[in-house]
């Protein structure tokens with residue numbers, strides 16, 4: 214596809230809210246997707262991922278409006294190599310959002326799946342108020358500590374993190390997990406809340422945990438808790454409230470400063486962090502790791518960390534200065550991403566790094582030699598080691614497929630939580646080294662899981678969190 218044609222499609226495309234249709238592109242190589250991925254009015258989920266198919270081709274998921282699909286189908290009609298198709302697999306109804314408050318105003322503790330009989334299910338996804346109620350219940354029942362974060366969201370909501378396992382000394386906390394930064398990725402906060410609940414119930418009862426075919430001993434539960442866990446269940450509550458009320462696959466926050474209606478509202482918080490945020494300066498002009506257009510799903514905001522939710526996420530590192538391991542919970546692909554996300558990794562040339570202005574304008578394209586991001590060899594070994602353990606645990610639960618890969622994959626990102634976490638060591642004076650991951654839980658292509666998928670996600674991710682934490686402990690928390 215010629216870039217000029219992408220530009221013409223870009224000019225005529227409009228995103229119609231609430232009418233995004235899941236589609237997939239198919240092509241003989243990931244490189245075939247490059248031009249289409251550069252169109253920042255198309256929605257490729259958290260980040261574009263080309264996945265190999267059984268017949269030796271590659272598949273790229275996207276969510277497009279009907280006019281966009283019609284345009285692209287017409288364009289690709291005469292191209293035998295690349296195609297765009299609506300996803301035609303008939304799916305069961307998506308899991309409902311809970312009504313009311315199953316935790317009775319923060320008095321009844323959440324009960325995860327790790328201590329319940331095989332086949333037990335959770336009936337509905339937590340509504341936004343229930344996430345708050347769950348935090349309060351974890352405090353009242355198990356003594357979990359809560360910390361109110363400094364900034365209010367654009368719509369005025371208060372944000373809270375929980376921390377548990379290592380007492381009141383915040384410098385004894387080494388694990389950090391967050392969820393709900395992309396509003397539509399339903400079940401992310403649930404995966405986290407129910408896992409923490411399982412750890413505390415098992416700790417109290419002196420028992421272990423079981424997720425499908427994966428089992429964990431009480432000693433392992435105690436070990437994970439002792440590492441000190443900070444958890445931020447819903448990074449983007451304004452977006453989640455909007456998505457839960459409207460069911461329109463809303464991704465961004467609800468900031469109206471750059472655009473007051475439709476798709477122009479909101480910033481993609483996962484492009485707003487202070488890591489190569491000003492991508493126009495730092496990246497090759499051939500790449501679109503984020504977007505300057507408010508109507509894009511990957512709109513980067515008005516400055517690095519311009520958004521209150523981003524500021525709050527970052528403030529956690531100041532409050533808990535010894536965090537070593539971080540995972541941001543997303544969907545829907547079925548993979549685990551490790552550093553870096555801006556370009557290919559390299560372990561040999563330390564001066565070729567994200568802070569060196571000599572490489573401005575060269576970052577982003579994968580497979581070239583103009584720039585590759587430096588990661589010390591031992592760090593790369595550590596992050597891959599822990600990633601492989603986490604992925605193996607998720608696979609072992611019930612046999613769903615997951616893979617671990619470098620975050621850049623085939624296309625770069627800027628301003629994301631995982632790269633920001635790892636970059637702090639080099640760009641924030643005195644900052645601890647934080648290994649950052651992005652988990653994209655399954656199933657591929659569906660932000661709204663069915664009830665069965667929602668429950669499988671809890672089992673798979675909870676085993677994944679256990680092995681992530683255990684492997685992190687094994688590699689080192691200090």
Ligand SMILES: [Zn+2]
Nearest residue numbers: 259395543544
């Ligand atoms: Zn996401």
